[in-house]
Amino acid sequence: MARRYDSKTTSFSSEGRLMQVEYAFENVNKSTPTLGILTKEGVILAAKKLVLSKLLSKEKMSEKMYMIDDHIICSVCGMASDALVLVEEGRQRCQEYFYTFKESIPVERLVELLSNAIHVPTQYGSSRPYGTSILFAGFDKYGKFQLYCADPSGNYASWKAHVLGANNANGISFLKEEYKDDMSLQDGIKLALKTMCKTLDATHPKPEDFEFSVVSKDANNEVKIRELNEKEIKDVIEKSGVVAADKPQS
Numbered sequence: 001m002a003r004r005y006d007s008k009t010t011s012f013s014s015e016g017r018l019m020q021v022e023y024a025f026e027n028v029n030k031s032t033p034t035l036g037i038l039t040k041e042g043v044i045l046a047a048k049k050l051v052l053s054k055l056l057s058k059e060k061m062s063e064k065m066y067m068i069d070d071h072i073i074c075s076v077c078g079m080a081s082d083a084l085v086l087v088e089e090g091r092q093r094c095q096e097y098f099y100t101f102k103e104s105i106p107v108e109r110l111v112e113l114l115s116n117a118i119h120v121p122t123q124y125g126s127s128r129p130y131g132t133s134i135l136f137a138g139f140d141k142y143g144k145f146q147l148y149c150a151d152p153s154g155n156y157a158s159w160k161a162h163v164l165g166a167n168n169a170n171g172i173s174f175l176k177e178e179y180k181d182d183m184s185l186q187d188g189i190k191l192a193l194k195t196m197c198k199t200l201d202a203t204h205p206k207p208e209d210f211e212f213s214v215v216s217k218d219a220n221n222e223v224k225i226r227e228l229n230e231k232e233i234k235d236v237i238e239k240s241g242v243v244a245a246d247k248p249q250s
Contacts, residue, residue: 021122024129024152028078033165033199034064036075036135037192038147041185042216043137045075046192048200049209065213069094071104071139071223073213077164078132086134090114107138111148111156119154129153133164137215139223145215163199171199185216190240197242205242207233
C-alpha cells in the first residue's frame with residue numbers, strides 16, 4: 001500500500017504517513033553517528049569521521065562539523081550535500097540578522113529559520129525532503145549555552161544530549177544512564193567519547209577516527225569555538241579508560 005505514495009512528498013498514506021519523509025529519516029539513521037552534549041560550561045559536538053577510501057587526499061575541512069557564525073557551530077548527519085545547502089543558508093541568515101539588528105542572531109531563531117527551510121520541500125510535489133539532520137551548538141545572551149536538533153520533517157527541539165546516525169539507540173540509552181546536569185566541560189568531553197564508542201561498539205578507539213568541536217568561554221568571558229586536535233583526543237581516550245585491555249597471549 002505504501003508504494004502508491006512513495007514518489008509523493010505531499011500525500012499522506014492511508015496510515016497517515018509521509019513516506020518520503022520517513023525515507024529521509026532512514027537515510028539519517030544509516031549515516032555515520034554524531035552527537036551533542038550540553039554542560040554548564042559549554043557544548044560538545046562529536047562525530048565519527050567518514051573515510052570512503054584511503055586513496056582520497058586528506059580533507060582540508062570537515063564533512064561533519066561546520067561553523068555557522070562566531071557563536072554557533074553544527075554537526076550534520078545524512079547527505080553532506082544537502083547539509084551544505086542548509087549551512088550556507090544559515091550563514092546568510094546570520095549575516096542578514098546582524099545587518100538588520102546590529103547583534104548576533106539568537107541560536108533558537110537561527111534553528112527556527114533553518115527548520116522552516118527544511119519543512120518547505122515536504123509541501124511541494126516537485127521536490128524531495130532534505131536527507132539530513134543537524135545538531136546545533138551555540139551561545140547567546142538569551143538562552144546561554146544551547147543544543148538543538150533539526151530533523152528532515154522540519155521539526156526541531158532543544159536537547160541536553162542527543163545522538164544521530166547509525167546505532168543511535170545504544171548511544172541514547174547510554175546517555176540516559178550517564179548524563180548529569182551539573183557535569184563540567186571536561187566530563188562532557190569524556191562522556192561524548194564513551195558514548196561514541198558505545199554507539200560504534202569500538203573497544204580500541206583511535207584519535208584519527210573522531211572529530212570533536214567545543215563551544216565554551218575563555219578567560220575573558222568571550223565565546224570560544226575550537227576543534228580538538230588528535231593529541232587532545234588521544235589524551236581524552238587515555239583519561240576516559242575506554243580502551244579495552246589487550247587479550248593475554250596463549
